[in-house]
Amino acid sequence: MNRSGPKQVVWKRKLWLLLLIVSISTALFFIYDTIGFKQQIKALTPEHRKVLVIGHAGRAFFSPFNPFNPLPPNSMTSLLKALREDGADGLEVDVHVSRDGIPILYHDETLNTMSGGKGKIEDLPATKVLGLAYKGGWPYDFFQQEKIISLEDLLRELQKFPEFPYLHLDLRSYTPARNTYFARCVINLLQKYHYPIEKLTIVYAKPELLNAFRIAEPRAKLLLDISPDFEASLKTILANRLHGLVAEGKHINAAQIKLARYYHLQVVLFGGKARDTIYKMVLLEPDAIEVNNVKALRAMLQK
Template sequence: MVVLFFVYDAVRFSRKMHVLTSEQKNVQIIGHAGRAFFSPLNPFNPLPPNSRQSLLAALHEDGADGLEVDVHVSRDGIPILYHDETLNTMSEGKGRIEDLLADDVLRVAYTGGWFYDLFHDEKLISLEDLLREIPKQPEYPYLHLDLRSYNPSRNAFFAQSVMRLLRKYHYPLKKLSLVYYKPDLLQAFRDVEPQAKLYLDISGDFEKSLKTVLGNRLQGLVADGKHMDAAKMKLARYYNLKVILFGGKARNTIYKMILLQPDAIEVNNVKAMRAMVR
Protein backbone atom coordinates (compact mmCIF):
# COMPACT_ATOMS: atom_id res chain seq x y z
CA MET A 1 0.00 0.00 0.00
CA VAL A 2 2.83 2.42 0.90
CA VAL A 3 4.61 1.68 -2.39
CA LEU A 4 1.41 2.35 -4.36
CA PHE A 5 1.01 5.71 -2.61
CA PHE A 6 4.53 6.83 -3.54
CA VAL A 7 4.02 5.73 -7.17
CA TYR A 8 0.75 7.70 -7.29
CA ASP A 9 2.43 10.72 -5.68
CA ALA A 10 5.24 10.64 -8.24
CA VAL A 11 2.81 10.47 -11.18
CA ARG A 12 0.63 13.26 -9.77
CA PHE A 13 3.67 15.46 -9.17
CA SER A 14 5.09 14.94 -12.67
CA ARG A 15 1.76 15.95 -14.20
CA LYS A 16 1.47 19.19 -12.29
CA MET A 17 5.10 20.27 -12.47
CA HIS A 18 5.80 22.94 -15.07
CA VAL A 19 9.11 23.21 -16.86
CA LEU A 20 11.46 25.30 -14.76
CA THR A 21 13.19 28.29 -16.31
CA SER A 22 16.96 28.61 -16.44
CA GLU A 23 16.72 31.31 -13.74
CA GLN A 24 14.77 29.00 -11.44
CA LYS A 25 17.24 26.18 -12.04
CA ASN A 26 20.15 28.45 -11.11
CA VAL A 27 19.99 27.64 -7.41
CA GLN A 28 22.64 26.04 -5.24
CA ILE A 29 21.73 22.58 -3.95
CA ILE A 30 23.05 22.25 -0.41
CA GLY A 31 22.82 18.95 1.46
CA HIS A 32 21.07 19.74 4.74
CA ALA A 33 23.43 18.16 7.31
CA GLY A 34 24.45 15.93 4.43
CA ARG A 35 21.57 13.61 3.66
CA ALA A 36 19.49 15.33 6.37
CA PHE A 37 17.79 13.38 9.13
CA PHE A 38 16.86 9.80 9.90
CA SER A 39 14.05 8.78 7.56
CA PRO A 40 12.31 5.41 7.18
CA LEU A 41 10.78 6.11 3.74
CA ASN A 42 11.05 8.22 0.62
CA PRO A 43 14.02 8.50 0.82
CA PHE A 44 15.18 5.84 3.22
CA ASN A 45 18.03 7.41 5.21
CA PRO A 46 19.62 5.62 8.16
CA LEU A 47 22.59 8.00 8.33
CA PRO A 48 22.79 10.51 11.21
CA PRO A 49 22.87 14.21 10.26
CA ASN A 50 26.43 15.62 10.09
CA SER A 51 27.96 12.14 10.07
CA ARG A 52 30.87 11.45 7.75
CA GLN A 53 29.00 9.05 5.47
CA SER A 54 25.96 11.31 5.27
CA LEU A 55 28.05 14.31 4.22
CA LEU A 56 30.19 12.49 1.68
CA ALA A 57 27.22 10.64 0.18
CA ALA A 58 25.42 13.95 -0.41
CA LEU A 59 28.43 15.20 -2.37
CA HIS A 60 29.63 12.05 -4.14
CA GLU A 61 26.38 10.17 -4.78
CA ASP A 62 23.54 12.69 -4.67
CA GLY A 63 25.06 15.62 -6.56
CA ALA A 64 24.97 18.37 -3.93
CA ASP A 65 26.76 21.64 -4.74
CA GLY A 66 27.66 22.00 -1.08
CA LEU A 67 26.89 21.10 2.50
CA GLU A 68 25.19 22.62 5.51
CA VAL A 69 26.76 21.46 8.76
CA ASP A 70 26.03 22.28 12.39
CA VAL A 71 29.14 23.42 14.27
CA HIS A 72 29.74 23.38 18.02
CA VAL A 73 33.06 24.36 19.62
CA SER A 74 34.33 22.19 22.45
CA ARG A 75 35.65 23.57 25.72
CA ASP A 76 39.18 23.33 24.34
CA GLY A 77 38.39 25.06 21.04
CA ILE A 78 37.77 22.19 18.59
CA PRO A 79 34.87 22.68 16.13
CA ILE A 80 32.71 19.55 16.18
CA LEU A 81 29.75 18.62 13.97
CA TYR A 82 26.46 17.75 15.64
CA HIS A 83 22.90 18.96 15.12
CA ASP A 84 21.17 19.21 18.49
CA GLU A 85 21.93 21.21 21.61
CA THR A 86 22.98 18.19 23.67
CA LEU A 87 24.55 14.85 22.86
CA ASN A 88 21.70 13.08 24.64
CA THR A 89 19.39 13.14 21.62
CA MET A 90 21.25 11.21 18.91
CA SER A 91 24.39 9.79 20.47
CA GLU A 92 25.73 7.73 23.34
CA GLY A 93 27.17 10.89 24.90
CA LYS A 94 25.63 13.37 27.31
CA GLY A 95 25.69 17.14 27.76
CA ARG A 96 26.62 20.14 25.64
CA ILE A 97 29.72 19.90 23.49
CA GLU A 98 30.84 23.38 24.56
CA ASP A 99 31.16 22.10 28.15
CA LEU A 100 33.24 19.07 27.17
CA LEU A 101 36.77 18.41 25.95
CA ALA A 102 37.04 17.30 22.34
CA ASP A 103 38.63 13.97 23.29
CA ASP A 104 35.49 13.17 25.28
CA VAL A 105 33.22 13.90 22.30
CA LEU A 106 34.96 12.80 19.12
CA ARG A 107 34.30 9.20 18.13
CA VAL A 108 31.26 9.00 20.40
CA ALA A 109 28.80 6.73 18.59
CA TYR A 110 25.61 8.03 17.01
CA THR A 111 22.39 6.24 17.82
CA GLY A 112 19.00 6.61 16.18
CA GLY A 113 17.29 3.62 17.71
CA TRP A 114 17.67 -0.08 16.99
CA PHE A 115 16.22 0.07 13.46
CA TYR A 116 18.50 2.82 12.12
CA ASP A 117 21.50 1.49 14.00
CA LEU A 118 21.29 -1.73 11.97
CA PHE A 119 22.38 0.29 8.92
CA HIS A 120 25.17 2.53 10.18
CA ASP A 121 28.20 2.61 12.44
CA GLU A 122 28.75 6.38 12.48
CA LYS A 123 30.57 8.38 15.14
CA LEU A 124 30.83 12.12 15.77
CA ILE A 125 33.45 13.92 13.69
CA SER A 126 35.13 17.31 13.84
CA LEU A 127 34.91 20.04 11.24
CA GLU A 128 38.56 19.28 10.51
CA ASP A 129 37.66 15.66 9.69
CA LEU A 130 35.36 17.02 7.00
CA LEU A 131 37.85 19.58 5.73
CA ARG A 132 40.44 16.85 5.25
CA GLU A 133 38.07 15.28 2.71
CA ILE A 134 37.51 18.51 0.75
CA PRO A 135 40.75 18.39 -1.29
CA LYS A 136 39.49 15.06 -2.68
CA GLN A 137 36.60 16.91 -4.38
CA PRO A 138 36.97 18.29 -7.93
CA GLU A 139 36.52 21.77 -6.44
CA TYR A 140 35.61 23.31 -3.13
CA PRO A 141 31.92 22.76 -2.38
CA TYR A 142 29.82 25.52 -0.85
CA LEU A 143 29.89 25.23 2.92
CA HIS A 144 27.17 26.62 5.17
CA LEU A 145 28.13 26.62 8.84
CA ASP A 146 25.09 26.65 11.11
CA LEU A 147 26.63 27.82 14.37
CA ARG A 148 25.64 26.15 17.64
CA SER A 149 26.64 28.24 20.66
CA TYR A 150 24.81 28.66 23.97
CA ASN A 151 27.12 30.92 25.93
CA PRO A 152 27.57 34.49 24.62
CA SER A 153 30.73 34.95 26.71
CA ARG A 154 32.41 32.48 24.33
CA ASN A 155 31.54 34.38 21.13
CA ALA A 156 35.06 35.63 20.39
CA PHE A 157 36.60 32.26 21.31
CA PHE A 158 34.06 30.45 19.13
CA ALA A 159 34.71 32.67 16.11
CA GLN A 160 38.48 32.51 16.49
CA SER A 161 38.44 28.71 16.80
CA VAL A 162 36.35 28.21 13.65
CA MET A 163 38.16 30.77 11.48
CA ARG A 164 41.59 29.50 12.55
CA LEU A 165 40.66 26.07 11.24
CA LEU A 166 39.16 27.36 7.99
CA ARG A 167 42.27 29.41 7.31
CA LYS A 168 44.45 26.39 7.98
CA TYR A 169 42.71 24.63 5.09
CA HIS A 170 42.60 27.77 2.92
CA TYR A 171 38.86 27.53 2.53
CA PRO A 172 37.73 30.25 0.08
CA LEU A 173 35.50 32.86 1.72
CA LYS A 174 33.34 33.06 -1.41
CA LYS A 175 32.25 29.48 -0.74
CA LEU A 176 31.48 30.03 2.97
CA SER A 177 28.28 31.15 4.68
CA LEU A 178 28.01 31.60 8.45
CA VAL A 179 24.56 31.30 10.01
CA TYR A 180 23.22 32.11 13.48
CA TYR A 181 19.93 33.27 14.96
CA LYS A 182 21.41 36.24 16.85
CA PRO A 183 23.66 38.97 15.48
CA ASP A 184 26.15 39.00 18.38
CA LEU A 185 27.98 35.82 17.40
CA LEU A 186 27.94 36.87 13.74
CA GLN A 187 29.55 40.16 14.76
CA ALA A 188 32.29 38.20 16.52
CA PHE A 189 33.02 36.48 13.21
CA ARG A 190 33.09 39.85 11.45
CA ASP A 191 35.67 41.04 13.97
CA VAL A 192 37.86 38.04 13.12
CA GLU A 193 37.16 38.04 9.38
CA PRO A 194 35.62 41.25 7.97
CA GLN A 195 34.92 39.61 4.59
CA ALA A 196 32.89 36.72 6.00
CA LYS A 197 29.37 36.25 4.62
CA LEU A 198 26.96 36.42 7.54
CA TYR A 199 23.33 35.24 7.55
CA LEU A 200 20.60 35.52 10.17
CA ASP A 201 18.61 32.35 10.81
CA ILE A 202 15.11 33.76 11.06
CA SER A 203 11.79 32.57 12.44
CA GLY A 204 8.58 34.21 13.53
CA ASP A 205 8.16 37.89 12.63
CA PHE A 206 9.69 38.33 9.18
CA GLU A 207 9.72 42.15 9.18
CA LYS A 208 11.34 42.28 12.62
CA SER A 209 13.98 39.79 11.48
CA LEU A 210 14.54 41.83 8.34
CA LYS A 211 15.25 44.92 10.44
CA THR A 212 17.81 42.92 12.42
CA VAL A 213 19.51 41.82 9.20
CA LEU A 214 19.66 45.35 7.84
CA GLY A 215 20.60 46.96 11.16
CA ASN A 216 23.58 44.65 11.54
CA ARG A 217 24.67 44.85 7.89
CA LEU A 218 24.32 41.12 7.33
CA GLN A 219 24.50 39.66 3.85
CA GLY A 220 21.27 37.72 3.99
CA LEU A 221 18.86 35.44 5.79
CA VAL A 222 18.09 31.76 6.19
CA ALA A 223 14.45 30.71 6.50
CA ASP A 224 12.31 27.59 6.61
CA GLY A 225 10.91 27.19 3.11
CA LYS A 226 7.44 26.53 4.52
CA HIS A 227 7.33 30.05 5.97
CA MET A 228 8.60 31.92 2.91
CA ASP A 229 6.46 33.33 0.11
CA ALA A 230 6.83 35.53 -2.96
CA ALA A 231 6.05 38.75 -1.08
CA LYS A 232 8.74 38.13 1.55
CA MET A 233 11.20 37.13 -1.14
CA LYS A 234 10.47 40.32 -3.07
CA LEU A 235 11.08 42.42 0.05
CA ALA A 236 14.40 40.68 0.74
CA ARG A 237 15.48 41.24 -2.86
CA TYR A 238 14.51 44.92 -2.63
CA TYR A 239 17.27 45.29 -0.03
CA ASN A 240 19.70 43.21 -2.14
CA LEU A 241 19.82 40.41 0.42
CA LYS A 242 20.80 36.84 -0.29
CA VAL A 243 18.19 34.25 0.66
CA ILE A 244 18.79 30.66 1.72
CA LEU A 245 15.84 28.33 2.33
CA PHE A 246 15.95 25.02 4.17
CA GLY A 247 13.81 21.91 4.44
CA GLY A 248 12.01 19.91 1.81
CA LYS A 249 11.89 16.15 1.55
CA ALA A 250 8.71 15.78 -0.52
CA ARG A 251 9.08 16.76 -4.16
CA ASN A 252 6.15 19.16 -4.05
CA THR A 253 7.73 21.09 -1.15
CA ILE A 254 11.10 21.28 -2.91
CA TYR A 255 9.44 22.42 -6.13
CA LYS A 256 7.62 25.28 -4.35
CA MET A 257 10.91 26.48 -2.85
CA ILE A 258 12.61 26.42 -6.26
CA LEU A 259 9.82 28.59 -7.70
CA LEU A 260 10.69 31.30 -5.14
CA GLN A 261 14.18 31.54 -6.71
CA PRO A 262 16.34 31.66 -3.57
CA ASP A 263 20.11 31.71 -3.88
CA ALA A 264 20.40 28.29 -2.25
CA ILE A 265 18.26 25.56 -0.73
CA GLU A 266 19.52 23.44 2.14
CA VAL A 267 17.44 20.50 1.04
CA ASN A 268 16.51 17.28 2.82
CA ASN A 269 16.36 15.27 -0.42
CA VAL A 270 19.27 16.22 -2.64
CA LYS A 271 18.55 13.56 -5.26
CA ALA A 272 14.99 14.75 -5.81
CA MET A 273 16.05 18.37 -6.17
CA ARG A 274 18.95 17.51 -8.49
CA ALA A 275 16.51 15.65 -10.76
CA MET A 276 14.30 18.76 -10.98
CA VAL A 277 17.02 21.23 -11.97
CA ARG A 278 19.32 19.09 -14.11
Protein backbone atom coordinates in the same frame (compact mmCIF):
# COMPACT_ATOMS: atom_id res chain seq x y z
CA MET B 1 -27.82 -28.17 4.50
CA ASN B 2 -24.73 -25.84 4.32
CA ARG B 3 -25.36 -22.92 1.94
CA SER B 4 -22.31 -20.82 3.03
CA GLY B 5 -20.02 -22.13 0.27
CA PRO B 6 -21.47 -20.22 -2.73
CA LYS B 7 -21.86 -17.06 -0.64
CA GLN B 8 -18.21 -17.20 0.38
CA VAL B 9 -17.15 -17.57 -3.25
CA VAL B 10 -19.20 -14.54 -4.28
CA TRP B 11 -17.84 -12.53 -1.36
CA LYS B 12 -14.25 -13.42 -2.26
CA ARG B 13 -14.82 -12.44 -5.89
CA LYS B 14 -16.22 -9.08 -4.83
CA LEU B 15 -13.23 -8.52 -2.55
CA TRP B 16 -10.77 -9.34 -5.32
CA LEU B 17 -12.66 -7.07 -7.70
CA LEU B 18 -12.54 -4.24 -5.16
CA LEU B 19 -8.80 -4.75 -4.64
CA LEU B 20 -8.26 -4.76 -8.40
CA ILE B 21 -10.19 -1.51 -8.82
CA VAL B 22 -8.26 0.15 -5.98
CA SER B 23 -4.91 -1.03 -7.42
CA ILE B 24 -5.72 0.20 -10.91
CA SER B 25 -7.01 3.53 -9.58
CA THR B 26 -3.86 4.00 -7.47
CA ALA B 27 -1.59 3.18 -10.41
CA LEU B 28 -3.49 5.58 -12.70
CA PHE B 29 -3.25 8.31 -10.05
CA PHE B 30 0.51 7.95 -9.73
CA ILE B 31 0.94 7.86 -13.52
CA TYR B 32 -1.19 11.00 -13.89
CA ASP B 33 0.63 12.69 -11.02
CA THR B 34 4.04 11.83 -12.45
CA ILE B 35 3.13 13.11 -15.92
CA GLY B 36 1.68 16.30 -14.47
CA PHE B 37 4.70 16.88 -12.26
CA LYS B 38 7.06 16.41 -15.21
CA GLN B 39 5.14 19.10 -17.04
CA GLN B 40 5.54 21.41 -14.05
CA ILE B 41 9.28 20.78 -13.99
CA LYS B 42 9.54 21.62 -17.69
CA ALA B 43 8.04 25.02 -16.86
CA LEU B 44 11.00 25.92 -14.61
CA THR B 45 12.99 28.81 -16.06
CA PRO B 46 16.79 29.17 -16.19
CA GLU B 47 16.48 31.51 -13.19
CA HIS B 48 14.77 28.77 -11.18
CA ARG B 49 17.52 26.33 -12.09
CA LYS B 50 20.32 28.56 -10.80
CA VAL B 51 19.58 27.63 -7.18
CA LEU B 52 22.47 26.01 -5.33
CA VAL B 53 21.75 22.51 -4.02
CA ILE B 54 23.05 22.26 -0.46
CA GLY B 55 22.82 18.97 1.45
CA HIS B 56 21.10 19.74 4.75
CA ALA B 57 23.48 18.15 7.29
CA GLY B 58 24.51 15.95 4.37
CA ARG B 59 21.66 13.59 3.57
CA ALA B 60 19.56 15.29 6.26
CA PHE B 61 17.98 13.42 9.14
CA PHE B 62 16.94 9.91 10.07
CA SER B 63 14.03 9.05 7.79
CA PRO B 64 11.94 5.85 7.52
CA PHE B 65 10.92 6.35 3.88
CA ASN B 66 10.88 8.72 0.87
CA PRO B 67 13.83 8.41 1.05
CA PHE B 68 14.97 5.88 3.62
CA ASN B 69 17.93 7.46 5.38
CA PRO B 70 19.65 5.63 8.26
CA LEU B 71 22.59 8.04 8.38
CA PRO B 72 22.92 10.57 11.22
CA PRO B 73 23.00 14.27 10.30
CA ASN B 74 26.56 15.63 10.05
CA SER B 75 28.07 12.14 9.92
CA MET B 76 30.95 11.64 7.51
CA THR B 77 29.20 9.09 5.30
CA SER B 78 26.08 11.25 5.07
CA LEU B 79 28.08 14.33 4.10
CA LEU B 80 30.25 12.64 1.48
CA LYS B 81 27.39 10.69 -0.09
CA ALA B 82 25.43 13.92 -0.52
CA LEU B 83 28.32 15.29 -2.57
CA ARG B 84 29.56 12.21 -4.41
CA GLU B 85 26.34 10.31 -5.05
CA ASP B 86 23.45 12.74 -4.78
CA GLY B 87 24.86 15.72 -6.69
CA ALA B 88 24.94 18.41 -4.00
CA ASP B 89 26.79 21.65 -4.78
CA GLY B 90 27.69 21.97 -1.12
CA LEU B 91 26.92 21.10 2.47
CA GLU B 92 25.24 22.62 5.48
CA VAL B 93 26.82 21.47 8.74
CA ASP B 94 26.10 22.28 12.38
CA VAL B 95 29.17 23.48 14.29
CA HIS B 96 29.79 23.42 18.03
CA VAL B 97 33.10 24.45 19.61
CA SER B 98 34.34 22.26 22.45
CA ARG B 99 35.60 23.64 25.75
CA ASP B 100 39.17 23.40 24.42
CA GLY B 101 38.45 25.09 21.11
CA ILE B 102 37.82 22.26 18.64
CA PRO B 103 34.97 22.80 16.12
CA ILE B 104 32.80 19.66 16.17
CA LEU B 105 29.90 18.67 13.91
CA TYR B 106 26.68 17.70 15.65
CA HIS B 107 23.11 18.83 15.13
CA ASP B 108 21.33 18.91 18.49
CA GLU B 109 21.91 21.03 21.57
CA THR B 110 23.06 18.12 23.75
CA LEU B 111 24.77 14.81 23.16
CA ASN B 112 21.95 13.01 24.98
CA THR B 113 19.69 12.90 21.92
CA MET B 114 21.80 11.10 19.30
CA SER B 115 24.81 9.58 21.05
CA GLY B 116 26.03 7.79 24.14
CA GLY B 117 27.37 11.07 25.54
CA LYS B 118 25.73 13.61 27.82
CA GLY B 119 25.69 17.38 28.05
CA LYS B 120 26.63 20.25 25.75
CA ILE B 121 29.71 20.01 23.59
CA GLU B 122 30.88 23.49 24.61
CA ASP B 123 31.19 22.26 28.21
CA LEU B 124 33.35 19.25 27.32
CA PRO B 125 36.87 18.70 25.99
CA ALA B 126 36.99 17.36 22.46
CA THR B 127 38.40 14.02 23.63
CA LYS B 128 35.10 13.33 25.40
CA VAL B 129 33.08 13.96 22.24
CA LEU B 130 34.96 12.96 19.10
CA GLY B 131 34.47 9.31 18.23
CA LEU B 132 31.25 8.90 20.18
CA ALA B 133 28.95 6.51 18.34
CA TYR B 134 25.73 7.94 16.93
CA LYS B 135 22.54 6.43 18.31
CA GLY B 136 19.57 6.64 16.00
CA GLY B 137 17.50 3.87 17.51
CA TRP B 138 15.68 1.09 15.71
CA PRO B 139 15.94 0.36 12.81
CA TYR B 140 18.58 2.93 11.85
CA ASP B 141 21.40 1.55 13.95
CA PHE B 142 21.27 -1.70 11.98
CA PHE B 143 22.42 0.31 8.95
CA GLN B 144 24.94 2.78 10.39
CA GLN B 145 28.09 2.77 12.51
CA GLU B 146 28.84 6.49 12.30
CA LYS B 147 30.77 8.46 14.92
CA ILE B 148 30.87 12.15 15.76
CA ILE B 149 33.52 13.99 13.75
CA SER B 150 35.25 17.36 13.87
CA LEU B 151 35.03 20.10 11.27
CA GLU B 152 38.69 19.42 10.54
CA ASP B 153 37.90 15.77 9.76
CA LEU B 154 35.48 17.00 7.10
CA LEU B 155 37.87 19.64 5.73
CA ARG B 156 40.54 16.97 5.19
CA GLU B 157 38.10 15.00 3.04
CA LEU B 158 36.92 18.05 1.13
CA GLN B 159 40.52 18.80 0.17
CA LYS B 160 40.44 15.66 -1.96
CA PHE B 161 37.73 17.07 -4.24
CA PRO B 162 38.72 18.82 -7.50
CA GLU B 163 37.44 22.03 -5.91
CA PHE B 164 35.98 22.91 -2.54
CA PRO B 165 32.17 22.66 -2.37
CA TYR B 166 29.99 25.39 -0.90
CA LEU B 167 29.93 25.16 2.87
CA HIS B 168 27.23 26.59 5.13
CA LEU B 169 28.19 26.65 8.79
CA ASP B 170 25.13 26.67 11.05
CA LEU B 171 26.52 27.68 14.43
CA ARG B 172 25.60 26.01 17.72
CA SER B 173 26.62 28.26 20.61
CA TYR B 174 24.87 28.75 23.96
CA THR B 175 27.18 31.07 25.89
CA PRO B 176 27.48 34.64 24.57
CA ALA B 177 30.68 35.19 26.55
CA ARG B 178 32.38 32.69 24.18
CA ASN B 179 31.43 34.53 20.97
CA THR B 180 34.90 35.86 20.19
CA TYR B 181 36.56 32.58 21.12
CA PHE B 182 34.06 30.58 19.07
CA ALA B 183 34.52 32.73 15.98
CA ARG B 184 38.32 32.70 16.16
CA CYS B 185 38.48 28.91 16.58
CA VAL B 186 36.34 28.32 13.49
CA ILE B 187 37.98 30.97 11.30
CA ASN B 188 41.50 29.84 12.22
CA LEU B 189 40.64 26.31 11.13
CA LEU B 190 39.11 27.43 7.83
CA GLN B 191 42.15 29.58 7.12
CA LYS B 192 44.43 26.65 7.87
CA TYR B 193 42.78 24.76 5.00
CA HIS B 194 42.63 27.85 2.77
CA TYR B 195 38.91 27.48 2.33
CA PRO B 196 37.77 29.99 -0.32
CA ILE B 197 35.82 32.73 1.40
CA GLU B 198 33.40 33.04 -1.53
CA LYS B 199 32.19 29.50 -0.85
CA LEU B 200 31.58 30.00 2.87
CA THR B 201 28.36 31.08 4.56
CA ILE B 202 28.04 31.62 8.32
CA VAL B 203 24.55 31.22 9.83
CA TYR B 204 23.22 31.96 13.30
CA ALA B 205 19.99 33.17 14.93
CA LYS B 206 21.53 36.11 16.84
CA PRO B 207 23.62 38.94 15.42
CA GLU B 208 26.16 39.10 18.26
CA LEU B 209 27.95 35.90 17.27
CA LEU B 210 27.76 36.82 13.59
CA ASN B 211 29.40 40.14 14.38
CA ALA B 212 32.18 38.27 16.18
CA PHE B 213 32.78 36.39 12.94
CA ARG B 214 32.91 39.69 11.05
CA ILE B 215 35.73 40.82 13.33
CA ALA B 216 37.58 37.52 12.89
CA GLU B 217 37.10 37.56 9.11
CA PRO B 218 35.74 40.82 7.65
CA ARG B 219 34.95 39.16 4.31
CA ALA B 220 32.73 36.48 5.84
CA LYS B 221 29.20 36.13 4.43
CA LEU B 222 26.85 36.40 7.43
CA LEU B 223 23.23 35.24 7.32
CA LEU B 224 20.60 35.43 10.04
CA ASP B 225 18.58 32.31 10.79
CA ILE B 226 15.30 34.20 11.02
CA SER B 227 12.38 33.80 13.39
CA PRO B 228 8.74 33.52 12.24
CA ASP B 229 8.51 37.29 12.76
CA PHE B 230 9.86 38.30 9.37
CA GLU B 231 9.62 42.06 9.90
CA ALA B 232 11.56 41.97 13.16
CA SER B 233 14.18 39.69 11.62
CA LEU B 234 14.57 42.00 8.64
CA LYS B 235 15.17 44.96 10.96
CA THR B 236 17.86 42.97 12.78
CA ILE B 237 19.54 42.07 9.49
CA LEU B 238 19.60 45.67 8.27
CA ALA B 239 20.67 47.11 11.62
CA ASN B 240 23.64 44.74 11.77
CA ARG B 241 24.57 44.99 8.09
CA LEU B 242 24.19 41.23 7.58
CA HIS B 243 24.21 39.74 4.11
CA GLY B 244 21.00 37.79 4.08
CA LEU B 245 18.68 35.34 5.74
CA VAL B 246 18.00 31.64 6.17
CA ALA B 247 14.37 30.55 6.52
CA GLU B 248 12.37 27.35 6.55
CA GLY B 249 10.80 27.06 3.11
CA LYS B 250 7.24 26.59 4.33
CA HIS B 251 7.41 29.67 6.57
CA ILE B 252 8.26 32.32 3.98
CA ASN B 253 6.40 33.68 0.98
CA ALA B 254 7.16 35.36 -2.32
CA ALA B 255 6.34 38.87 -1.04
CA GLN B 256 8.82 38.52 1.82
CA ILE B 257 11.52 37.27 -0.52
CA LYS B 258 10.81 40.17 -2.87
CA LEU B 259 11.29 42.56 0.05
CA ALA B 260 14.59 40.87 0.94
CA ARG B 261 15.71 41.26 -2.67
CA TYR B 262 14.85 44.96 -2.51
CA TYR B 263 17.54 45.27 0.16
CA HIS B 264 19.96 43.14 -1.91
CA LEU B 265 19.92 40.33 0.63
CA GLN B 266 20.78 36.73 -0.09
CA VAL B 267 18.04 34.20 0.59
CA VAL B 268 18.64 30.60 1.66
CA LEU B 269 15.76 28.20 2.35
CA PHE B 270 15.94 24.91 4.21
CA GLY B 271 13.83 21.79 4.55
CA GLY B 272 11.90 19.84 1.96
CA LYS B 273 11.82 16.09 1.59
CA ALA B 274 8.70 15.56 -0.56
CA ARG B 275 9.05 16.70 -4.16
CA ASP B 276 6.01 19.03 -4.00
CA THR B 277 7.52 20.87 -1.03
CA ILE B 278 10.86 21.15 -2.78
CA TYR B 279 9.21 22.36 -5.98
CA LYS B 280 7.43 25.17 -4.12
CA MET B 281 10.76 26.32 -2.69
CA VAL B 282 12.35 26.33 -6.16
CA LEU B 283 9.54 28.58 -7.43
CA LEU B 284 10.52 31.17 -4.82
CA GLU B 285 13.92 31.54 -6.54
CA PRO B 286 16.21 31.53 -3.49
CA ASP B 287 19.97 31.63 -3.90
CA ALA B 288 20.30 28.19 -2.29
CA ILE B 289 18.21 25.44 -0.75
CA GLU B 290 19.54 23.40 2.16
CA VAL B 291 17.44 20.45 1.12
CA ASN B 292 16.49 17.26 2.95
CA ASN B 293 16.32 15.26 -0.29
CA VAL B 294 19.27 16.20 -2.48
CA LYS B 295 18.49 13.64 -5.18
CA ALA B 296 14.95 14.93 -5.66
CA LEU B 297 16.08 18.55 -6.00
CA ARG B 298 18.97 17.68 -8.32
CA ALA B 299 16.66 15.64 -10.56
CA MET B 300 14.19 18.51 -10.62
CA LEU B 301 16.81 20.97 -11.85
CA GLN B 302 18.03 18.77 -14.71
CA LYS B 303 17.03 20.13 -18.10
